[in-house]
Amino acid sequence: EVxxxxxxxxxxxxxxxLRLSCEAxxxxxxxxxMHWVRQAPGKGLExxxxxxxxxxxxGYADSVRGRFTISRDNTKNSLYLQMNSLRAEDTALFYxxxxxxxxxxxxxxxxxxxxxxSVSS
Amino acid sequence: QSALTQPRSVSGSPGQSVIISCxxxxxxxxxxxxxxxxxxHPGKAPxxxxxxxxxxxxxxxxxxxxxKSGNTASxxxxxxxxxxxxxxxxxxxxxSYAMSFGGGTKVTVL
Numbered sequence: 001e002v003x004x005x006x007x008x009x010x011x012x013x014x015x016x017x018l019r020l021s022c023e024a025x026x027x028x029x030x031x032x033x034m035h036w037v038r039q040a041p042g043k044g045l046e047x048x049x050x051x052x053x054x055x056x057x058x059g060y061a062d063s064v065r066g067r068f069t070i071s072r073d074n075t076k077n078s079l080y081l082q083m084n085s086l087r088a089e090d091t092a093l094f095y096x097x098x099x100x101x102x103x104x105x106x107x108x109x110x111x112x113x114x115x116x117x118s119v120s121s
Numbered sequence: 122q123s124a125l126t127q128p129r130s131v132s133g134s135p136g137q138s139v140i141i142s143c144x145x146x147x148x149x150x151x152x153x154x155x156x157x158x159x160x161x162h163p164g165k166a167p168x169x170x171x172x173x174x175x176x177x178x179x180x181x182x183x184x185x186x187x188x189k190s191g192n193t194a195s196x197x198x199x200x201x202x203x204x205x206x207x208x209x210x211x212x213x214x215x216x217s218y219a220m221s222f223g224g225g226t227k228v229t230v231l
Contacts, residue, residue, distance in 0.1 A: 035220070044124075044225035045159070045167065045210050050218060059218030095166065104218040107157035107173070111166040 002026030002110060004096045009115030012086055020115060022079040022096030027110075030054075030074035033099035035108060036081050038092035038117075048094070049081065050104035059104050064090075086119045093117075125150060125211055125223035132229040138199040141226045143211030144192060149221055151192035155214035158187060158196045161225075162207045170209070171196060198228070206230045 008020040020036070036048040049070040050059045058070060069082040079096055094117055098110035126144040133139045143150065143158075150156055156174045159167035169178050171187035174194060184205075186197045194213070198205055211223040 037222075044208075045161075045212075045222045046124075047212070047220040047222055050220060052218075057218050059220065061219070100172070104220065105153070105155055105214045107155065107169060107212065108159075108167075109169055109172075109178070111168075113166060 004098065004110060004112035006094065006096045006112045006115035009094065009117045011118045011120065013121050014087060014119055016086055017082070017084045018086060018117060020081040020083065020094055020096075020117070022112060024077045024079070024096075024098070027098070029077040031102060033057075033102055033104050033106075034070075034072060034079045035097040035099060035104075036070060036079075037095045037097050037108070037111075038090075039095070039114075040089075040092040043092075046092075050099070051079070052104060053102040057103050083117070086117075088119050091117060091119050123221070125213060125221055127209075127211060127223040127226045129224075130227040130229060132231055133201045134231045135201055135203065137201050138197060139201060139228060141196045141198075141209055141211075141228070143194040143196070143213075143223045145194075145213055145215075145221070146192055149192075149213045149215040150189065150194050150211075152216065153214045154189070156187070156189060156194040157212045158185075159210045159212065160205075160207045161210065167210065201230055203230050 093114040158171040
């Protein structure tokens with residue numbers, strides 16, 4: 001079955017760190033760009049970061065650049081998001097998503113169910 | 122990076138047509154044919170409805186169509202049905218490996 005399964009979300013205090021993971025199955029993971037997209041409660045979708053098939057091309061939203069780091073391990077079919085210096089405004093459902101090509105362009109054709117990150121003291 | 126601009130809401134009666142606009146700049150919507158549209162029902166993950174401005178994935182009804190003129194892309198829904206009531210988001214490549222979503226449009230079927 002083609003799917004993406006996120007994990008690693010939870011409640012964390014402001015200023016602390018959290019690492020999200022996404023395990024892919026059912027497709028050739030290292031052929032495709034991967035994305036993180038988040039959605040704050042009751043709000044719209046926000047693109048967070050993208051990483052090309054070979055990790056050579058990476059993009060970040062201005063709101064997370066310098067605090068978040070995207071990475072992938074193609075041997076484990078896994079995508080990661082290291083989130084440091086978390087803020088209350090980072091509270092959101094974080095989706096792992098698969099792109100349609102190998103580099104950060106194009107569209108998203110597969111979404112996970114999301115993992116919830118809550119930043120609060 | 123700035124969010125692409127969409128109307129907050131549009132509405133129509135069953136059978137009618139609605140159009141959702143997505144306005145960006147020459148650095149995103151206007152600069153590339155990489156605009157896609159997603160439908161999201163409450164509590165669900167988004168679903169791809171249109172990609173590369175006007176292409177429809179298999180399984181998406183032909184009531185959904187996309188287009189672009191200059192810096193504005195549009196999603197049209199004809200023959201509106203109750204199940205079309207949802208939030209819709211545009212998404213575009215914005216250069217330098219960055220991407221951007223629109224703020225979202227709530228479609229209400231009256």
